[in-house]
Amino acid sequence: MDNITFDINDALKHYMSDPASIPTPEADGALVDCENDPESLTDNGIVNSVLNPIVDAVANNLDAITRSHVFDSLQFLLKYTSFLSAHALSKMFDLITSGLAAEADAIHHDLESDEQELVAHHKQLLEIYGFLLQWTIAAVETKAAEKSSATLSTRGRGKPKGKKDAGANKDGSWDSSTQLETALNTMCKVLRLKLGKIFLTTSERDTFIGLLTRPVYMILESEQRVKNTSIRMHTFKVLCIAVKHHGHGYAAQISIVQNLTYFEHLAEPMAEFLHILAEQYDYPQLADEILRELSNREFNGNDTRGPKSVSSFMVKLSELAPRLVIKQVTLLAKQLDSESYTLRSALIEVFGNMLAHLTKSDERGENHKSQMNAFFDVLEERFLDINPYCRCRTIQVYVKLCELDQKFPKRRQKAAELACRSLEDKSSHVRRNAVKLLGTLIRTHPFTALHGAQLARKDWQERLDKVEAELNALKPPVDAPGLDGDQGNTTVDQALLDDVTQIESPRKQPAEMTDEEKLAAIQKAQEEAATSEAIEKLTLTKRYYSEALKFIDVLHESTGMICQLLGSKNKSEVIEAMDYFEIGDAYNIEQNKLGIRRMLKLIWTKGNSDEGKGVQTHLIDCYRRLFFEAPDTFSPNDAANYIARNMISLTFGATPAELTSLEQLLSTMMKGGMIPDIVIAKLWQVYGVQKREISRTQRRGAIIVLGMLATANPEIVVGEMETMLRTGLGQHGRDDLQLAKYTCVALRRFNPSGRQVKEPTLQFSRLPNEHAVLVRLAAITEVPTESKEWYGVAEQAINAIYAISRHPDVLCSEIIRRRTKAVFSPSSSRPSSRDSVRPGSSPADEEEGGDAAVVGQSQQPPASPVKRQKKDNAVALSQLLFIVGHVAIKQIVHLELCELNFKRRKQEKEKSDQAAKERASLSAAPTSRKSSAQAKEKPKEEDEGDELDLIGGTTEDDFTEAMAHIRERELLYGPTSLLAMFGPMVSEICANNTTYKDRELQQAATLCLAKLMCVSSEYCEAHLPLLITIMERSTDATVRSNAVIALGDMAVCFNHLIDENTDFLYRRLADPEPSVKRTCLMTLTFLILAGQVKVKGQLGEMAKCLEDDDKRIADLARMFFTELSTKDNAVYNHFVDMFSLLLADQSMDNESFRRIVRFLLGFVEKDKHAKQLAEKLAARLSRCDNERDWNDVAFALGLLQHKNEDIAKVVSEGFRMVQAPA
Secondary structure, three states: OOEOOOOHHHHHHHHHHOHHHOOOOOOOHHHHHOOOOHHHHHOHHHHHHHHHHHHHHHHHOHHHHHEHHHHHHHHHHHHOHHHOOHHHHHHHHHHHHHHHHHHHHHHHHHHHOOOHHHHHHHHHHHHHHHHHHHHHHHHHHHHHHHHHHHOHHHHOOOOOOOHHHOOOOOOOOOOOHHHHHHHHHHHHHHHOOOHHHOOOOHHHHHHHHHHHHHHHHHHHOOHHHHHOHHHHHHHHHHHHHHHHHHOOHHHHHHHHHHHHHHOHHHHHHHHHHHHHHHHHOOOOHHHHHHHHHHHHOOOOOOOOHHHHHHHHHHHHHHHHOHHHHHHOHHHHHHHHHOOOHHHHHHHHHHHHHHHHHHHHOOOOOHHHHHHHHHHHHHHHHHHHOOOHHHHHHHHHHHHHHHOOOOOOHHHHHHHHHHHHHHOOOOOHHHHHHHHHHHHHHHHOOOOOOOOOOOOOHHHHHHHHHHHHHHHHHHOOOOOOOOOOHHHHHHHOOHHHHHHHHHHHOOOOOOOOOOHHHHHHHHHHHHHHHHHHHHHHHHHHHHHHHHHHHHHHHHHHHHHHHHHHHOOOOOHHHHHHHHHHHHHHHHOOOOOHHHHHHHHHHHHHOOOOOHHHHHHHHHHHHHHHHHHOOOOOOOOHHHHHHHHHHHHHHOOOOOOHHHHHHHHHHHHHHHHOOOOOHHHHHHHHHHHHOOOOOOOHHHHHHHHHHHHHHHOOOOHHHHOOHHHHHHOOOOHHHHHOHHHHHHHHHHHHOOOOOHHHHHOHHHOOOOEOOOOHHHHHHHHHOOOOOOOOHHHHHHHHHHHHHHHHEOOHHHHHHHHHHHHHHHHHOOHHHOOOOOOOOOOOOOHHHOOOOHHHOOOOOOOOOOOOHHHHHHHHHHHHHHHHHHHHHHHHHHHHHHHHHHHHHHHHHHHHHHHHHHHHHHHHHHOOOOOHHHHHHHHHHOHHHHHHHHHHHHHHOOOHHHHHHHHHHHHHHHOOOOOOOOHHHHHHHHHHHHHOOOOOOOHHHHHHHHHHHHHHHOOOHHHHHHHHHHHHHHHHHOOOHHHHHHHHHHHHHHHHHOHHHHHHHHHHHHHHHHOOOHHHHHHHHHHHHHHHHOOOOOOOOOHHHHHHHHHOOOHHHHHHHHHHHHHHOOOOOHHHHHHHHHHHHHHHOOOOOHHHHHHHHHHHHOOOOOHHHHHHHHHHHHHHHOOOOOHHHHHHHHHHHHHOOOOOHHHHHHHHHOOHHHOOOO
């Protein structure tokens, strides 16, 4: 049996170029026969017949591997591993691994025995086994990769290969992990040998080490293998020993840097490896060299994989081994200038980790301080990095640093200021993280040592003022003797001083101090020392307070900006802003109350997406934590009191918009079962308490909240009618009209309106007009008062009557008759409003509008009886007209509800008739008894049905026509109609505003006229010119606003009448009064977006509002155009008209014009539209009369992506070149 002459270099050369080209002349004959048909190698019988004798031979003698037929047979099998079964490959793997392990034991024994003559033989065996092991592992990894890709779909991506997979496949594939670990352990055993005695030259040793490390790097290339902790640690062990003891450092450096470039999954494992190498094997040099090399690399701007992998590597290494990284940080800092934002972002995080490391170190020298300052300086600079991801990462690093034990007070202040500035960043991610940082700065603020954690500015300012006062008291006055004596003499001429001293000196003899004087001097010195110490302490305290106030001021400044972020389109930003306000509330920051109020509007966020629902849910959670969760130490009763107080406090000072949002929030929470019954009971107690006096705002707040909760559950108010009768509609309500108003609102919830009407389970039977509640509601409208609050009460009382009365029109007719008699009967029979201003009220009690109770009284002397009488008459008439107008509007709604109710009952009747017919056809049983019983059960309903049939016939169309006739001809023109009497009178008062010049009367009359015009198109057409004249010429902004809203309503009711007159509506956009302008803009926004009016070129007037001085008007205009842009290219279609109108307005300055045009053209997104607009605008250039117009057109063309060279050429020639010859 011939032995082989094995040359490792030659073998490797063939292996590296093409393993299949390695000659195997001495291979077993059975294998050679398979060379032309490799598929036959899948037969384990053939392979086993060759392998079993080899295994036995090697087991008996390790030298058997050197026999040619053994070695060539193994090489042959390795060439065709793709055809071998898993069982055969596993057997070969075991054979070679166990052979190498036995050889390692033999070498160890021989080296210990100092058997020098066997060294050459051992060297050859090691090289053979090493070579075969490298090849086998490569084959195993190829097989594993094939298996992994084949089973990817069934196993799921990224699932590690565990022992459970063993034998899972049909080919009997095995889990090679265990054998791989054994092989890696064997490699470690070999590497622990004194290889220097076997491989005498460095090149020989390096070649052999390469046989062991090359398969290790191959194993690491597999993401599945690296995820297996055991295999990963074994590979690290092999590499660590090779680097530490066998000079593998440089080769490892090259391999690791290459791995970072090509294999993203190796970024963190390589950092882990370097950390283990430095810590456990005391070899930090490799990490140093790799960091040095990476710091000098230049990454291409288009390369994303390389920088990403290097970034992950550096961040992980800085977390695991900050001491390694900090040594090379000056070199790494060069990469802050890299084009790759990923790399810059990683370095920012590395510097953050370095700072965290420095805070934990015991060293506190000058070098330590300068290092920290340098890192902070770099991080502060990076707040302005050009890439938003880097800016985000900087802020995230600061969030982590804030959580450290060390507080960095000076740097925190700077961080707060930078975060405040970042709230204006154009990237929503940066803004969101800036909000998070500010929240973290509040949570971890350092000003807790003296007075707890609260950050109320008022308290801190008081403390600072107190300390300053104490300091001033301790410091001696400026002109006190002896103060700064030495410095005081520095301005004196030295020559004069010398002369005087020379003359005086002989006369002065220093007298010795007596014991008393010595004692006094010592006492004085002690006092001065104590004072000095007190001053020093107070100075430090003052500085502490001043720094706290600086921090609080930054938070106050930030709050305004964060309030704006609540309107962001990015929902995660909105949620972060909510969390900030919740944190701020816990630390009692005053400005945060504003944010918490503003959050309420988020309840309207569209919930059709997960994000929208997320915002609503988060808002409810925030409010629940802030207001609806009592401290754990409270008893159930105390907790209910606490929650009730909080709920009432939410109504204090709230605007109507905030109250509407609060209603939606509380209603949603009530539906979700978040408000316990005991809290509702407490609210009723607060509202109905009679024995002791409570503030008006509290009582009002209770009924406001109860009314809101009743929108979700009407039973809340149904069960407490007595309380409302006694309180809100009783003496308390007469004393406090606001209370009466909100009581009426709560009563309206008795029967839900709107969409809830369709739910019959929520309907309660309406009340007869004689019911005590309705009697009181009617009476409350007749309370004699001049207060403006009366109008709110009357409006809600009439609303409540129409909501809960069975025949509201009858009751309201009675109210109007009584008021009319009171107004037009002789004055003696009418109680003077002067004599009966709300019994029990005093000037101090007047809240929320109560100070305007007596109009025009505050600045005038007592009026004469005649003037007083005129005033009373005007007020009474104003109130009457208000009731008439509101009843007219509510009567229309009532008619519509009657119509809906008729249709519903008709449908139900048809269904029941159909069902009865079906039952009759199914059973022939006598039904006379049943029908008579039904007749007894529902006589009333049938009567009502008969009445409806009499009114409108049996068809729905007939009924609808009847209702339309009543509305159009009966209400305002019927011979027996009560409202018909007031139509001419109202128009008379409005038309003769010089005769009836009382301001309040004119306001009420205009409002009444507008409401009556919404009833009948005939009345509307007759009086439309009058209303438009009032809107144009009235000097009262309230009247003009009401007229604008009325025209908007008429545009919905009688579109054909208003469509011709929309120009008058657009003119109000130029109204001098901002409130009128805002009302007009809101009205037009609704009408245009709802498609109620056609736009005929007047949009330019709305575009001008984009530059209005009033920010709310400008914001409304922005919202309008943003919404309009979503409707069929509307901005593009109307742009030319808007542009012409804006161009013609000479009063508009150039900058404003350009900002408007830039904003509008931002909505022209399609290239086709841009080209068409460009062509239309370019045609104007030749017609421009002056340079300003030409420049404005050219500016608009410059904003469009038209790519038209002819237009570009015309623009580049300039204004003078395109002038037409004279």
